[in-house]
Every structure is written in structure tokens, then in C-alpha cells.
Amino acid sequence: MSEPKSLQEAIVYFSNPDNCVEYLAKRRWPKGVSCPSCGSERVSYNGNRRTWKCSTHHPKREFSIKVGTIFEDSPISLDKWLAATWMLTNCKNGISSYEVGRALSVTQKSAWFMMHRIRLALQDESFGKLSGEVEVDETFIGGKARNMHLDKRERRITGTGGKDKTPVLGMLERGGKVRTIVVPSRRKGPLQKEVRNHVAAESALYTDALHSYDGLSQEYGHKVIDHAEKYVDGKVHTNGLENFWSLLKRGINGTYVSVEPFHLFRYLDEQSFRYNFRKLPNDGVRFSYAVSQIVGKRLTWEKLTGKLPSVETCPN
Numbered sequence: 450m451s452e453p454k455s456l457q458e459a460i461v462y463f464s465n466p467d468n469c470v471e472y473l474a475k476r477r478w479p480k481g482v483s484c485p486s487c488g489s490e491r492v493s494y495n496g497n498r499r500t501w502k503c504s505t506h507h508p509k510r511e512f513s514i515k516v517g518t519i520f521e522d523s524p525i526s527l528d529k530w531l532a533a534t535w536m537l538t539n540c541k542n543g544i545s546s547y548e549v550g551r552a553l554s555v556t557q558k559s560a561w562f563m564m565h566r567i568r569l570a571l572q573d574e575s576f577g578k579l580s581g582e583v584e585v586d587e588t589f590i591g592g593k594a595r596n597m598h599l600d601k602r603e604r605r606i607t608g609t610g611g612k613d614k615t616p617v618l619g620m621l622e623r624g625g626k627v628r629t630i631v632v633p634s635r636r637k638g639p640l641q642k643e644v645r646n647h648v649a650a651e652s653a654l655y656t657d658a659l660h661s662y663d664g665l666s667q668e669y670g671h672k673v674i675d676h677a678e679k680y681v682d683g684k685v686h687t688n689g690l691e692n693f694w695s696l697l698k699r700g701i702n703g704t705y706v707s708v709e710p711f712h713l714f715r716y717l718d719e720q721s722f723r724y725n726f727r728k729l730p731n732d733g734v735r736f737s738y739a740v741s742q743i744v745g746k747r748l749t750w751e752k753l754t755g756k757l758p759s760v761e762t763c764p765n
């Protein structure tokens with residue numbers, strides 16, 4: 450059976466647990482299986498238990514495909530994990546934990562936690578700077594306080610553009626990737642610091658007329674489009690980022706309804722992943738890319754929420 454290219458094919462394919470293990474192992478260990486504890490390649494597979502055993506004697510010498518991945522310690526089966534990953538990486542506007550919970554017969558709380566682990570795996574890990582022609586723009590994402598607990602309300606990030614809004618800076622390399630960062634404010638200091646961190650000097654920089662960008666022209670080919678006058682002047686515009694913001698807001702407002710500022714960067718990672726991998730021949734390729742990033746990442750409930758599992762209730 451060939452690897453899946455659509456959701457329907459994925460459901461059928463991953464209903465076979467051997468297919469799940471094979472698909473993941475191929476991406477995790479492209480050069481052959483190695484022990485997550487000691488790195489040895491002298492391992493043997495037990496098809497009945499679907500685990501490998503390292504030939505070196507040490508604790509945890511028997512391991513499953515889940516060990517050392519975002520799936521580790523999860524009682525949820527791989528067919529459900531992979532279906533959730535498929536939906537999150539391929540649904541254009543995202544998908545809520547309520548929908549995933551219903552579709553996969555897991556609780557909404559489990560679905561919410563699963564999706565945050567998957568978002569962690571989707572984080573862009575390339576550290577090189579953007580270059581060439583780069584659009585820079587900022588926006589505010591509304592945080593609705595009504596579903597928040599008091600302690601969360603207190604640790605919220607406070608922006609300067611309305612008290613329930615969180616400022617986000619976006620940088621888009623034309624023909625390349627978008628990067629988004631939650632910033633403390635739209636003031637000159639934090640915005641220019643991020644621009645310098647993420648955009649190579651000498652690049653062409655296109656921004657709107659916000660004064661926080663004043664002074665960047667010494668390091669960059671900085672061109673400004675004044676939106677009070679017009680939106681496009683030849684190459685000088687920020688339309689690529691405007692498109693990204695509208696996709697992001699459609700997902701956040703339409704699908705997730707309320708996103709706490711504390712978790713906002715994870716939704717930004719999710720939308721950026723889909724945007725950066727939007728031009729692919731089919732959904733299976735995008736999914737495969739996401740799966741290949743899953744290795745070596747763990748996200749515990751405590752790290753995600755700052756709390757123990759029993760006392761947490763979750764929003765969308």
C-alpha cells in the first residue's frame with residue numbers, strides 16, 4: 450500500500466499499526482534504526498510487541514517508536530496521533546480541539562494537549578536570517594478575557610494597542626518563509642531588535658509608515674509605503690504579510706475563538722508552518738514534513754501550562 454496523499458487515504462493507511470511504525474521509523478531513522486538511549490544500531494525488532502531491543506545492556510533497552518518523540522508517554526494510539534497531525538497540518542484555518550476530540554473519540558482535553566504537542570513539532574527550526582526582499586509588518590491579535598482564569602489573566606502580556614490585544618511582528622521573505630514573533634509592544638526598541646535578529650543587513654526592507662521603523666535605513670534598503678496614501682508602489686508594499694495576517698485571524702477568530710496570549714506563539718507556529726509549506730504537490734508531502742520534525746521533541750503538561758494535569762482546564 451502506498452503512502453497516503455489525502456485524509457481518507459491516511460485514515461485507512463494508519464488504521465494498520467504496522468504502517469504507523471513503518472512510516473514513522475522511516476522518517477525518524479532514515480539511515481536505519483538506532484537506540485534512543487545509547488545510539489547503537491545493533492537493535493532487533495519484535496513484531497508482536499512492535500518494539501526494538503538494544504543489544505547493549507542498559508536500562509530502557511527496549512523501546513517503541515514513541516520513545517523520544519512528542520508521542521512519548523501518551524496512551525493515545527498512533528492512528529489517532531497521526532490523524533490529528535494530518536488535520537492540523539492540512540486544515541487551512543486550523544482545527545479546534547472540540548472537532549479533533551469528536552473526530553477521534555478522545556476527550557477535548559486530550560485533543561487540546563495533543564495539538565499543542567504537534568504545534569511544538571511544527572516550530573520552524575531554521576536559524577538563518579531572512580534576506581533579499583523582506584516585508585515587515587505588525588498586527589494585534591485580540592485576546593478575549595472571558596474564558597480565562599484569574600491567574601492567567603494576571604500573567605497575560607500587555608500590549609499598547611488596546612488592553613486585550615497582543616502585538617505580533619511578522620517578517621516575510623518574498624519567495625521564502627514567514628516568521629512571526631510575539632513582541633512586548635510596537636515601540637521602536639523591541640521591533641528593531643527583532644528585525645536585526647531575523648533579517649540580514651543590506652536586505653531590501655518594506656514596511657508601512659510606523660515611526661518605530663525609522664532609522665533602519667542605515668543597515669537596510671528600507672522603503673516605506675504610507676497606507677494613508679496608497680497600498681502598493683511597485684515593489685514597495687506589505688501585501689504578502691497582509692495575506693498571512695488575514696489567514697491567521699481567520700483561524701484564530703473563526704476556529705479557535707479565544708487564544709490566550711500565553712499560548713499565542715504556538716498558534717503562530719502552526720499557521721506559519723502551513724503558510725511556509727503551502728506550495729506542495731499534495732497534503733501527504735506536508736504531513737510527511739511535519740512528521741519528520743517530531744523526533745526528539747517532548748512537551749510535558751507542566752511545561753505547556755505551568756501546572757499539574759489535575760488542576761488544569763483547557764480552552765479551545
Ligand SMILES: [Zn+2]
Nearest residue numbers: 484487503505
Ligand atoms: Zn542502547
